[in-house]
Amino acid sequence: MEALEILNQHRTYRSFDETYQLSEEELHKILNASRQAPSWMNGQMYSIVVIRDQEIRKQLVAMNPGNPHMLHSSAFLVFVADLKRTEKVARHYGTDYPIDSGLDPLITAVTDTALALENAVIATEALGLGSVVVGSIRKDISEVSRLLNLPDYAMPVAGLSIGKPNVEMRIKPRLPEEAVVHYDTYQEYDYGLIETYDDTMEKFAEARETKRWSKKFADYFGAAPNKKVDEFLKMNKFFQPNI
Numbered sequence: 001m002e003a004l005e006i007l008n009q010h011r012t013y014r015s016f017d018e019t020y021q022l023s024e025e026e027l028h029k030i031l032n033a034s035r036q037a038p039s040w041m042n043g044q045m046y047s048i049v050v051i052r053d054q055e056i057r058k059q060l061v062a063m064n065p066g067n068p069h070m071l072h073s074s075a076f077l078v079f080v081a082d083l084k085r086t087e088k089v090a091r092h093y094g095t096d097y098p099i100d101s102g103l104d105p106l107i108t109a110v111t112d113t114a115l116a117l118e119n120a121v122i123a124t125e126a127l128g129l130g131s132v133v134v135g136s137i138r139k140d141i142s143e144v145s146r147l148l149n150l151p152d153y154a155m156p157v158a159g160l161s162i163g164k165p166n167v168e169m170r171i172k173p174r175l176p177e178e179a180v181v182h183y184d185t186y187q188e189y190d191y192g193l194i195e196t197y198d199d200t201m202e203k204f205a206e207a208r209e210t211k212r213w214s215k216k217f218a219d220y221f222g223a224a225p226n227k228k229v230d231e232f233l234k235m236n237k238f239f240q241p242n243i
Contacts (some may be wrong), residue, residue: 014067016074016164020164021074030120034116038115039116043086045086046082057071063143064140076162077162079159082113100239102239133158134160135157135158142231144156152236155236176196179194194213194214198212
């Protein structure tokens with residue numbers, strides 16, 4: 001498929017043919033495409049952990065039982081924001097490494113990681129396969145980090161299940177363009193656009209959704225954030241406790 005066609009036909013798949021084996025050639029095509037993603041100053045501040053060990057995948061599902069595809073997909077990758085590599089560079093040159101005095105290095109690394117992850121998603125779809133991004137691995141971020149033997153200055157951002165879909169999915173509608181795209185300056189928009197999208201998604205009727213789109217996020221952001229991430233970042237030298 002052409003690149004624009006792949007992008008505009010994106011769908012998330014959560015059910016895969018367990019008999020399908022991703023070839024080494026396919027895996028490396030995905031990994032190579034992922035590694036060609038843009039990054040700040042060509043820093044490539046991420047690592048990709050390919051989980052081959054079925055026992056590790058079983059433990060990930062045990063922590064996160066709502067995502068059994070982490071075990072049943074053909075491949076499972078974990079994308080890690082990695083500032084350990086640049087810490088090694090700083091030690092090599094004998095320079096300071098005060099990344100814990102501000103949030104910008106972390107934002108940079110997470111951005112690089114997200115770009116590499118998106119390239120992997122696109123490459124997967126170009127091969128005629130499907131995937132699902134698993135952000136909920138951060139729910140047990142310290143446990144996942146220990147399981148994968150991650151060093152300090154490394155943060156698991158999201159997983160990616162890859163395989164051959166065995167259930168067809170529809171292309172999910174997006175928010176109205178007027179609520180997302182702004183020209184020259186940020187433009188205020190009428191809340192009615194969100195209500196329109198609520199209606200659109202209600203008609204779309206995705207089985208796994210139990211609330212209106214807006215209510216889902218009102219409830220999510222109305223609760224306290226996952227403090228495990230804050231504690232993990234402090235313990236792993238991303239920022240000082242008083243930031």
